[in-house]
Amino acid sequence: MNLLEVRALSVAIGAARPVDGVAFDLAPGETFALLGESGCGKSLTALALMRLLPAAARIAGGSVRFAGEELCVLPEARMRDVRGGRIGMIFQEPGTSLNPVMTIGAQIGEALRVHGGSAGRERVVELLAAVGIPDAARRAGEYPFQLSGGMKQRAMIAMALAGEPELLIADEPTTALDVTIQAQVLDLLRDLQRQRGMALLLITHDLGIVARMADRIGVMYAGQLVEVAPRAAFFAAPMHPYSRRLFAALPDAAARGQRLVTIPGSVPPLGTQFPGCRFVARCGDAMPVCRREPPPWRTPADGHAVRCHLEAAPAAALSAPGAAPEEKLGAGTAAQLEVRGLQVYFPIRRGVLRRTVGHVRAVDGVDLRLAAGRTLALVGESGCGKTTVGKAILGLLPPTGGGVAFAGAPQRGLAPARMQMVFQDPFNSLNPRLRVGAIVAEGNPAADVAALLEQVGLSADMAGRYPHEFSGGQRQRIAIARALAVRPPLLICDEPTSALDVSVQAQILNLLTDLQARLGLAYLFITHNIAVVDYLAHEVAVMYLGRIVERGTVAEVLRDPRHPYTQALLAAVPRLDGRRERVQVAGDPPSPADPPPGCHFHPRCPRAQARCRTAYPESVAFSATHAVSCFFAA
Amino acid sequence: MMFKPVLLWSDALFFLLLAAALGGVAWAARVEHLRVAWRRVGQSRTGMAAATLLLAFVAVGLLDSLHYRERLPGEKEAYAVEVRSALDALLSGLRTRTEKTYSAPLATHSFAKETLDAEGGGRDFPRLKYGGAHLGDDLAGQGADLLVRTVQGLGIGMVAWLALWLASAPLRRAAPGLAWNAALVTLLALCLVAGPVAALAQGYHVLGTDKVGQDVLYLTLKSIRTGLLIGTLTTLIMLPAAVFLGLLAGYAGGWLDDVIQYVYTTLNSIPGVLLIAAAVLMMQVMIDTHPDWFATSAERADARLLALCAILGITSWTGLCRLLRGETLKLRELEYVQAARALGVSDLRILSRHILPNVMHIVMIAIVMDFSGLVLAEAVLSYVGIGVDPNTISFGTMINTARMELAREPMVWWSLAAAFVFMFALVLAANLFADVVRDAFDPRAAR
């Protein structure tokens, strides 16, 4: 018997239906993943199951049967026993999802009390220990702000486990976490699920996480499920054109040198009317019937259902029109940008006279070298100082020490004509009060706005519109056009695609490779996304706590990582084949205000020895390009 | 010339303000996000109703700001010392028909007994000179007379409303989709109140008379201008300093930020009422010791009104300044400002293109939110004796004089009631309008 049966579930916000007729089953102990891009309705589906929808939204129809009981008609008082008791839930942002003024222990104890358990302190500590929080007894008395992001998410999980639920709903549980922490939390979820025989409803946008965790997968698009399949079948042969394109849009080493497959346009806005298939506007295989009639469910294989008019998926693999342009000749080897010993410290002031008692060493002696027309990826987890490096090179932050040389000449302060920056958040990088034309011409009033817009794949007539009329991907194109207006030979791209959906990310990556080929741009590409690095970059520098720990060409660093941190970072990335590597790191990165003595990585390093605790390892060269700061790199 | 126009300083500023408001409307029509926000205001029924009421008050205030001095009869070109306004001319009947002392609303007899000098003598309530004078000795006909006048007034009001309804048709066509019905209903209510009041005022003191026999309706209407001026000019005066210093502190940081923060913390730490009291006292000394500065008593009262606005402005700019500083600090770190810096855009240009337009909604909200508070503050300050000049007619001075008579038996309630009703209407409309504006302009509410 199924634990959860969802039938024709619909959620309404006003006249719009962000969730429209979703149906799926979940067996005890099973993991079902709801996969989809932002705005497809997957989180609302989860909230609807718990009847925790925000005030504006309501359940418009359908049924949710949990262990034979219909949840949609349950009185609120009985529903409260289900919430947290039989169904637990954890959310995306551990930082805001815990009450900031209650101790972790009190919040867990509360959940225990509501569901009739013994709310004793031992039970709380036991739960905290079960989710892998070290020194659980002390941590129970701490407030959320005293815990790291990963610890907070563990505490959330402990709270969700308090009522011994039969089903755990995890809504993007690791999206806000760094990749090494993500691996820890995913492992924890898996272990707990096995021990307790819980079913898990996992909501995510990440195919890698699905491959690692799910037994079965449901792909959502524009409020509907479009494909449901067991993991093996899904990853072997996705059926729906949307699913197939999601795979093809993922950047990786295999796609290197080719254009990525993109899904044109973006997710339809809320309230769109669909006479036919919801995906038709973005589908490359659309037929006339797709525009007229909603596609029926078809089950080409046992347990594999797809909502599409196509009888059989096309045999040919998807490939993007045209190979990636040839790399521009003369992409030199002479350094265009040279960074030597760059330091950026932020003072910590204390005491009566606000004396500087220490420094946050955000960037602590970074050397970089980037040739014209090449791409250098600066890789690291949040808080490692990689964005600060970018801003200091650009001149937005004054360096504490070291310097930047451009084309051989030392550079101080801003140099608009030499380098520009593309920022992470497309929604904050454009002034909402200016028209696109004015934004693009910001740095160069004489710029040919129409030509620039066309260069980044927008139409010239968009110059008269305001930013809010554009989607995230389009905004990022506008930001790139603005930077190109001053014809800089170097672009610093600070996580330019991490706020975008996979399909849109592919569009921007294609644009960046095109521009590099056509204009001979050099990129300093700041990112945490290894797959993007593998696809795009020529050289890689891995950063940990303000310093570069390993540098080299992409092949050297990603295929033959020598630093334990690089190895752990690569191992932590969820892979599409679902395989897992064992090299993992424990714990959280330390604070740059108080870095550990010796090698910064030693407290988390599986190979650390006595000398690692006392001395910072010198950089060891393995080849002309490959260098590693580790005593045991060989 | 039959009269000589007089432009008091407060008139000039008031006109300037109206011109700025009109210019702002023209500008807002061209800028999309402003147009969208104001459209949201217009689509709100509460917003349109409150705006209609406020416009009626502004119209009265405007009439009362067209000042002149009448030419004295005679060969020589000489003008009266009293400065009057268009409103005074319009209400000259009300203004001139002063009784001896208190009389109740619509009364025909005085409120106080007096020794009548006619033979038969004794003390009785004397007949009013003007109130119900047209009735002659037929006092029994007063009820019928009141009824007839009320009905006539309702008719006039209805006709006026229909005229306005027709006149506003092009406006409604030009901007469909706004909550015009709410505006029209408010207008109808206004017309149906104003009509009978106007009709009755021809022969009676609709709201009674005060201690020196002045018509209370006239006083209340005159109070409107004072309230409006205090509510708007204060903000106008403090705005440039608040915006300039707030942006400067937030954007420049460093020692400039420290100095500006020090200045507003210091000003803020002085209890508002006391600072105002001290400043008004000192100003009064100044005005009193320099009588030669002012040609007429109206100019003197006007100077004191303006000075009060300035003092209120000095004590109230700190809040807005702090808000703007905080917002600028936030905006300064936003990515589009960083991008502009990376593009080599000058600081001045960043401030004017990127920061100022993105804090204007805060300024806008502050202007409308402050208005009602200032109108209320005027009443309290005038009551305490540190508000407007005692000769300036304002809600505060009205309440102050009326309060003395609360102890009388039976009570003289009409002055207070009139001030209460008009003030309540003005402040309530302002509060409701401010709420709608805030909801429309607050970017958080927009999402």
Add this chain to the structure above:
Amino acid sequence: MLAYLIRRLFYALPILIGVNVITFALFFVVNTPDDMARMQLGVKHVTPEAIVKWKAERGYDRPLFWNDAAPGAGRLTQTIFFTKSVKMFALDFGRADDGRDIAREIGLRMGPSLAVAVPVFALGLFAAISFALLLVYFRATYLDFAGVVLCVAMMSISGLFYIIGGQWLVSKVWHLVPISGYAEGLTAAKFIILPVIVSVLAGIGSSARWYRTIFLEETTRDYVRTARAKGLSERLVLFRHVLRNALIPILTGAVVVIPTLFMGSLLIEAFFGIPGLGSYTIDAINAQDFAVVRAMVFIGSALYIVGLLLTDISYTLVDPRIRLQ
């Protein structure tokens, strides 16, 4: 923490000096003592001798900053600036126009002021928070809507009308309590009760509405959703989670006024004849007693600064996230 407090006290000093300079400028530079004397003695018909006498009586006959006539340190101390402004830091406020010692008078009048202001503060806060909670509990219903309309209407009425209305209804029509006056000891209660109720009523509209928005904003936070996902009832969510978080800005915002409670309320004390510092100030304003107004400005500012300090301290007490450095 201690270092922080010491530093804050250091910061307070320049602010107090600033206040002092501003008041000094207002009272002695904008207008000369001669002007003030003329004004006090009636603008016309003032003889120079009368002015000299008036100034001498009040100690305004000294030079502003530098006294060449005085010996030694007296050159600095025998000045208006020193005697009238600097001495305030030593809580020496001099004498009022009626010859009484201002510091002593302040000590006497503090009691009645506090007797009214403290209950007003506590009851007002309690009433506004309770009313706001009620509205939030019934949010998005007609009760909530009616409550908000009531709040807006109440805050659109001038405080003067609350006082006048209260006195008229309670004292004149119902004869429940005296219209005004004050007595020491327990009998004070019958004089205090009406001003307290009137003040609380006058303030509840705007504060309840403000608190309501704070509460409402808090109910949209992620942790509230977590609390519901735990299976907590709406009542528990509101009282245990939302209330605790929303009270932080509300209480710490209220703390800043606690020291200024000493100052009393100008309006209430004047109307109800309570012999506190508020009515003292108002009498001084009406009598144009500059010395008293100056003293009150200084004390008010000092108390406000203490309030700011208390606010910071209270943050550390109620919000575990804040550690002062």
